[in-house]
Amino acid sequence: MPVGTQATVKAMTPGDLHAAGAQMILGNTYHLNLRPTAERIARLGGLHRFMAWDGPILTDSGGFQVFSLADLRRVDDDGVTFTSHLDGSTHRLTPERAMEIQALLGSDIAMAFDQLVDPALPRVQVAEAMERTHRWAARSLATRGRPEQAVFGIIQGGVDTELRLASVSAISALPFDGIAVGGLSVGESKAEMAATLDTVADALADDPRPRYLMGVGSPVDFFTAVERGIDLFDCVLPTRVARTGQVWTDAGRLNLRNAAVQDDSEPIDAGCACEACRNHSRAYLAHLFRARELLAYRLATVHNVTWTLALLRRLRGSLLDGSFTELRAGIVQAFRRDVDVSGADACDE
Numbered sequence: 496m497p498v499g500t501q502a503t504v505k506a507m508t509p510g511d512l513h514a515a516g517a518q519m520i521l522g523n524t525y526h527l528n529l530r531p532t533a534e535r536i537a538r539l540g541g542l543h544r545f546m547a548w549d550g551p552i553l554t555d556s557g558g559f560q561v562f563s564l565a566d567l568r569r570v571d572d573d574g575v576t577f578t579s580h581l582d583g584s585t586h587r588l589t590p591e592r593a594m595e596i597q598a599l600l601g602s603d604i605a606m607a608f609d610q611l612v613d614p615a616l617p618r619v620q621v622a623e624a625m626e627r628t629h630r631w632a633a634r635s636l637a638t639r640g641r642p643e644q645a646v647f648g649i650i651q652g653g654v655d656t657e658l659r660l661a662s663v664s665a666i667s668a669l670p671f672d673g674i675a676v677g678g679l680s681v682g683e684s685k686a687e688m689a690a691t692l693d694t695v696a697d698a699l700a701d702d703p704r705p706r707y708l709m710g711v712g713s714p715v716d717f718f719t720a721v722e723r724g725i726d727l728f729d730c731v732l733p734t735r736v737a738r739t740g741q742v743w744t745d746a747g748r749l750n751l752r753n754a755a756v757q758d759d760s761e762p763i764d765a766g767c768a769c770e771a772c773r774n775h776s777r778a779y780l781a782h783l784f785r786a787r788e789l790l791a792y793r794l795a796t797v798h799n800v801t802w803t804l805a806l807l808r809r810l811r812g813s814l815l816d817g818s819f820t821e822l823r824a825g826i827v828q829a830f831r832r833d834v835d836v837s838g839a840d841a842c843d844e
């Protein structure tokens with residue numbers, strides 16, 4: 496899912512998203528409720544009509560953004576009080592309000608409200624947030640709005656095996672439509688992420704519901720996660736790095752701001768079918784970035800989203816024809832310098 500935090504996947508129109516092969520996008524409860532507000536979007540016909548996207552939308556519950564506010568929030572058993580990053584005003588999110596906002600937005604998949612914590616915190620704090628997440632999961636389900644809106648639960652528990660297992664058991668026992676793995680890609684190591692996904696994958700082995708790994712989306716991470724049974728991803732990485740001139744290709748990451756690219760008449764990636772690669776050279780993109788022309792951001796974004804979604808289609812195909820290991824080896828080799836690219840805050844705008 497390309498991320499449309501502010502009711503737009505930055506620099507892309509809905510037509511661009513369809514052309515890129517996007518099947519579903521993500522909208523953001525925290526940002527949209529502060530501005531323009533969920534009530535206004537509801538009055539204007541819901542999020543699909545507001546942003547003119549006719550495909551499915553998943554909305555997050557706001558838990559991740561509230562976590563990112565650090566010193567601007569206060570958590571209690573009932574919910575979270577926080578200060579708006581826009582104007583300093585005070586707001587409150589509870590499981591009930593997070594579900595109400597998502598019902599007003601009219602998304603197709605709503606996320607339960609959870610408490611995310613830094614996995615490096617003392618175990619007792621990680622456990623406390625996890626238990627609160629379980630209570631909030633039940634409250635989120637109890638207030639689900641429209642019956643046609645699916646609701647996914649979120650597994651927490653940091654990188655502690657015992658806590659993760661407890662969380663899988665608590666969340667999967669509830670009648671959610673899908674199961675999300677939260678609390679990863681927040682500063683843990685790649686090995687810790689893989690080990691945590693191993694734990695979750697084993698514990699969910701007989702559960703038929705779709706599995707969503709939240710906030711992960713670097714090329715190599717897709718392989719780590721798909722190998723462990725993950726079906727769905729979201730991340731701002733492809734769009735955010737594009738705006739800095741970093742484009743992803745089968746040969747790895749290419750920086751369009753490098754001097755050498757100014758004379759390169761080849762497309763970004765000869766195998767990519769996007770508008771940028773069909774019509775323009777790397778040299779032209781390099782010029783647009785140096786001249787700070789707006790088209791640079793759009794073309795680079797269109798490329799990265801198209802290439803990323805094509806990679807996932809190839810990944811899916813590789814599972815069917817047995818070439819998964821070969822495809823992964825090529826991508827790992829191409830992106831070997833980028834293995835740690837998606838740590839910390841990589842997936843929050």
Ligand SMILES: [Zn+2]
Nearest residue numbers: 767769772798
């Ligand atoms: Zn392209």
